[in-house]
Amino acid sequence: xxxxxxxxxxxxxxxxxxxxxxxxxxxxxxxxxxxxxxxxxxxxxxxxxxxxxxxxxxxxxxxxxxxxxxxxxxxxxxxxxxxxxxxxxxxxxxxxxxxxxxxxxxxx
Amino acid sequence: xxxxxxxxxxxxxxxxxxxxxxxxxxxxxxxxxxxxxxxxxxxxxxxxxxxxxxxxxxxxxxxxxxxxxxxxxxxxxxxxxxxxxxxxxxxxxxxxxxxxxxxxxxxxxxxxxxxxxxxxxxxxxxxxxxxxxxxxxxxxxxxxxxxxxxxxxxxxxxxxxxxxxxxxxxxxxxxxxxxxxxxxxxxxxxxxxxxxxxxxxxxxxxxxxxxxxxxxxxxxxxxxxxxxxxxxxxxxxxxxxxxxxxx
Numbered sequence: 198x199x200x201x202x203x204x205x206x207x208x209x210x211x212x213x214x215x216x217x218x219x220x221x222x223x224x225x226x227x228x229x230x231x232x233x234x235x236x237x238x239x240x241x242x243x244x245x246x247x248x249x250x251x252x253x254x255x256x257x258x259x260x261x262x263x264x265x266x267x268x269x270x271x272x273x274x275x276x277x278x279x280x281x282x283x284x285x286x287x288x289x290x291x292x293x294x295x296x297x298x299x300x301x302x303x304x305x
Numbered sequence: 306x307x308x309x310x311x312x313x314x315x316x317x318x319x320x321x322x323x324x325x326x327x328x329x330x331x332x333x334x335x336x337x338x339x340x341x342x343x344x345x346x347x348x349x350x351x352x353x354x355x356x357x358x359x360x361x362x363x364x365x366x367x368x369x370x371x372x373x374x375x376x377x378x379x380x381x382x383x384x385x386x387x388x389x390x391x392x393x394x395x396x397x398x399x400x401x402x403x404x405x406x407x408x409x410x411x412x413x414x415x416x417x418x419x420x421x422x423x424x425x426x427x428x429x430x431x432x433x434x435x436x437x438x439x440x441x442x443x444x445x446x447x448x449x450x451x452x453x454x455x456x457x458x459x460x461x462x463x464x465x466x467x468x469x470x471x472x473x474x475x476x477x478x479x480x481x482x483x484x485x486x487x488x489x490x491x492x493x494x495x496x497x498x499x500x501x502x503x504x505x506x507x508x509x510x511x512x513x514x515x516x517x518x519x520x521x522x523x524x525x526x527x528x529x530x531x532x533x534x535x536x537x538x539x540x541x542x543x544x545x546x547x548x549x550x551x552x
């Protein structure tokens with residue numbers, strides 16, 4: 198970021214932050230309301246998928262807008278994003294293993 | 306000659322040297338300062354640490370046939386002794402942490418326009434939010450410990466219908482999965498430690514802004530770096546909230 202901002206740039210950045218705040222609040226409220234009311238009606242798998250996607254969306258708002266990553270150079274964003282592929286792989290591998298333990302210990 | 310002087314003045318304002326000819330030296334290929342770059346890569350490594358904890362949690366939880374229902378475990382609210390407010394208190398905590406993060410973003414923005422008073426005010430509110438969050442977490446831990454939750458003992462077990470019940474009064478058939486306590490205290494504790502560290506760093510930033518140290522440097526980059534750390538703490542909470550309270 199450069200040292201000087203025009204008044205319009207400043208105002209649009211402030212507005213963008215408040216907009217992200219509003220989105221974050223709305224998503225959180227919707228998540229909690231759904232967890233409390235629809236918890237028994239919707240299949241667990243779909244419910245959890247919704248929670249995961251909503252959380253990833255919240256993470257996007259925080260990283261892109263609050264941490265200002267959206268405005269950095271593309272090469273920098275890629276250098277931070279690509280290593281996260283390992284985490285996705287670790288999550289899949291471990292969840293599959295955990296599921297295997299379940300069936301090993303508690304066969305139907 | 307006149308041109309040279311102009312460039313010098315430009316450097317005086319907080320701005321990175323612009324020419325990027327790939328020859329190294331002072332120019333930066335990514336157009337981001339060294340300090341911020343290093344903070345980002347530290348946060349990336351910290352993300353791996355947190356992910357290791359959360360992935361362990363997911364693995365253990367999925368390997369269990371039964372797990373305590375968060376709507377039952379986290380239903381207490383301060384000053385309402387026998388209230389049944391599932392997820393109420395933790396929603397307040399989440400909201401406070403988001404607002405605290407927003408306050409620090411505002412401080413960074415005021416720093417860009419060299420508004421010292423604005424930086425100080427918003428940093429102050431950011432710190433208030435962080436301290437409030439820590440207080441809430443202390444209360445919640447205290448409450449769960451009183452209910453009998455320990456790192457190696459979990460009183461929230463299933464009753465005959467499979468609903469989450471406190472084992473204390475022998476209502477539940479058995480105590481719950483043992484790992485629940487260790488994972489809960491371990492992960493929320495590690496996050497709480499980050500919040501505490503962040504509050505300390507933000508206090509340092511507040512003092513530096515208030516006594517004009519950053520203003521004399523001609524830029525508020527320190528606030529930006531502290532801000533990155535603080536937003537990361539908020540970011541991690543999104544996933545801790547997901548793992549322990551929503552799912």
